[in-house]
Every structure is written in structure tokens, then in C-alpha cells.
Amino acid sequence: MSIFNKISFKDQAFKLRESAILDATTSILGDKGFDLMTMDDVANAVGISKPSLYKHFKSKEELVGEALIRLIDGAITYLADIDKDLPPVQKLRILLEWAMRVRLQGGMPFLPSTSTSVRSMLMKNISYVTRILKLNSQLEKLVIAAQKSGDLNPKLSCDVILFSYYSRTCDPAVDYLKTFSKMSDDAIVEHMLQVAFNGLTSNSAQ
């Protein structure tokens, strides 16, 4: 076994641990949110010490940024893999279903916090902002196309639809149903999609 293989192994282990750290971060963030998540929490969950954690990510902000970038990249990839022949509104529905399922399995919402401080922190992360803008421009195109075809309400402004769409990816109703109702994950997703697209009233097509 040459020295190159050793380096490669080490490198691979490093990547694996980094991935484990991001997994733990994602899970803890989904549970406690940014402010209450501590670096000790993450280090303990992964089984390493805090200084080791800081060898991988030089600050809490960077760590959370990387975790969010991975999430957004996942969304972009998932969206790209959806059958291209489906109508835009179907693509939006399928992506939203994916986001809800990610969260139901202990993941993180697209919007990790609604507080202005966390938002401004993320906006300083150029890499993150780039991904968000990329995803957003794709979603915007889908919304406009769906409005043109009449599948989404053309009377609503595109902003209203987009922001509402993002909000549904972190709708606390999903958490409450998971915690307090006895519904299955499938049933929760189905009902929440129904509410998101057709609202609470009944005078709408199923």
C-alpha cells in the first residue's frame, strides 16, 4: 500500500466525518433552531471534541451555512430530476412534498429561522445566497408558467405565491401534526399539500 493510498484514506475519512457533522447539525438545527444549537451539542452528537469540530468549520455561522447549502443543493438536484414533461404546478407540488418529507424525518426547514439576525447572517454568506438565488429563479419560472396556464392563480402576485410556497416548507403545522395528531407522515403530507394548493375551503377541485 503506497503513501498515496494512505492519504486518500485519510482524506476519505475526513470527508466522511464532515458529512457526519453536517448530518448532526441538520438534525439539531431542525429541533432547536440556530440560537439554541451549541457547538457542544454538535460535537457530542458526532462524538468528537469541540476543537476538532472547529478544525472542520471555523465558526458556528460557517457550519450552519454549509448545512444549509447542502440542503439547498439537495433541493436543486431533486428538482432537476423531476420528469421534465410534468406541468409546472406538478413540479412545484412534488418539490414541496419532498421538502415536507425531509422535515418530517428530522431534517431542517428551508427557512431555519424567521428572526432578522439569522437572516442577515445568511445573507452575508455569498455561497449560500448564490444557491438560493439559483433555486429561486427556477421556482419563479415555474410559478409564472403555472400562472400562465391557469394552474396557479394569475390574480396573485408572483411574490405572494413564492413567499407562501417557501413558508409551506417550514410550516409549523407539520410539526404540530407530527407531535400531537396520530396521523401518518403520508397523511400529513397529503393534507398539507391540499391545504397549500387548495386552501382551507371546500369549493376547490381535489
Next chain:
Amino acid sequence: MSIFNKISFKDQAFKLRESAILDATTSILGDKGFDLMTMDDVANAVGISKPSLYKHFKSKEELVGEALIRLIDGAITYLADIDKDLPPVQKLRILLEWAMRVRLQGGMPFLPSTSTSVRSMLMKNISYVTRILKLNSQLEKLVIAAQKSGDLNPKLSCDVILFSYYSRTCDPAVDYLKTFSKMSDDAIVEHMLQVAFNGLTSNSAQ
């Protein structure tokens, strides 16, 4: 002027300051959320020192609890004053409009945080839980009646509708529209009510 009047004056001033403290708390809470709000923030906003603040409220948790109780009481009072002859779904719509306007004017959402720790903190506050249960039972009756009359979708479980309804009172889309769009408060409220009740699709009655 008798000693009794003096006491009364002092008492009145005390109540006034207490009210000012709750106003400041509400505003800061609406902006930063529970975790980032500090007792120094509140004391500075009111113009008193931190120990004085602690003379009124013996902990941060109690302070936030009282602010939330005042908010829920406001909702209960507002709901009670709505024209009794209106159909249930209209009452729900009017109350939701009120909640959105309160928030647009710098107030606090019904759900001040989605994190489990804040939720468990509030659940220990008996006085708060009592109010929430009172409001909730009234809303539940309205939802069931509206489902019976066909105004709300009878195929959705009551839980789904109620939790979604609460979520709309703290929908981050409202904040984003306020911050990033040039829509008036009236327009934001109107569009968000439309989205909440009729969804994002267009095949629904206006």
C-alpha cells in the same frame, strides 16, 4: 389629597409602567424572537434598569408569558366582539385578518417560536395554557360548524385546519412581503387571506 389617593396614584403609575414593559416586550419579541430578546433590551427600551424590570416580572419566562397572555386575551376579546350573525368561516377570516394586522404593526405572532424548548416553557405556564385552551375550543367550534355548512373542506381533519390556521397567524411570508415587496399592508392582508382560504391555485371561488 388623602394618603389613599397617593397610593392610588402610585398604583396607577405602576400599572402604566407594567403596560409599557409589555408593549416593549411584544415589539422586541416580534422582531428578534424569544431566544435573542434580552432583559437588557427590554429594560433599555422602557428606560428603566434591569433590577427594576425584575421587580415587575420575576423572570424572562414570566415576562414573555404575560405578554402572550395579553395577546391571547386580545384575540378572545376581538373574537367575542365580532357580529354574532356572521357565518363561522367569516368569523375565522376576520380574526385571522386581525392577527395579521397586529403583526404587520410590529406585534407578536400567536406562536412566538417553533422551537420545542420555547413551546415546553409555555406549556408550563398554567395561566397561558388556560387562555390558549379557551381560544382553541372556540375556534374548534367555528371550524366544525364551517365544515358542516360546507364553507370549510369537510374532507380535511379538524386538526389540520386548526394547526394550519394558527400557522397563518405567524406566516413568515407576511414578514417577507412587508420587507421585500412594495405592497401596502392592506394588499398583503388581502392576498394572504386569499392564499390561506383558497390556496395557490386558481380553481376556487374568489
Next chain:
DNA sequence: GTCTATAGCTGGATAGAC
């Protein structure tokens, strides 16, 4: 690169003078 130990700071809560 990993740890133990700790610096430095912030924020909740209080002691004690007035």
C-alpha cells in the same frame, strides 16, 4: 489532528446602597 483546559464574553438574575 486530537484532546484538556481555559480565555473572553454575554445574558439572566441578585445584593445592597439610597
Next chain:
DNA sequence: GTCTATCCAGCTATAGAC
């Protein structure tokens, strides 16, 4: 009841031994 001054816990981040 109000303040100044302070305690203490817990957090981010790092120094320094191995």
C-alpha cells in the same frame, strides 16, 4: 422601588500539550 455593581452559568472560540 430604583439604581450601581456584581455574581454566575453557559456559550463561542482558542491555546497548548500530546
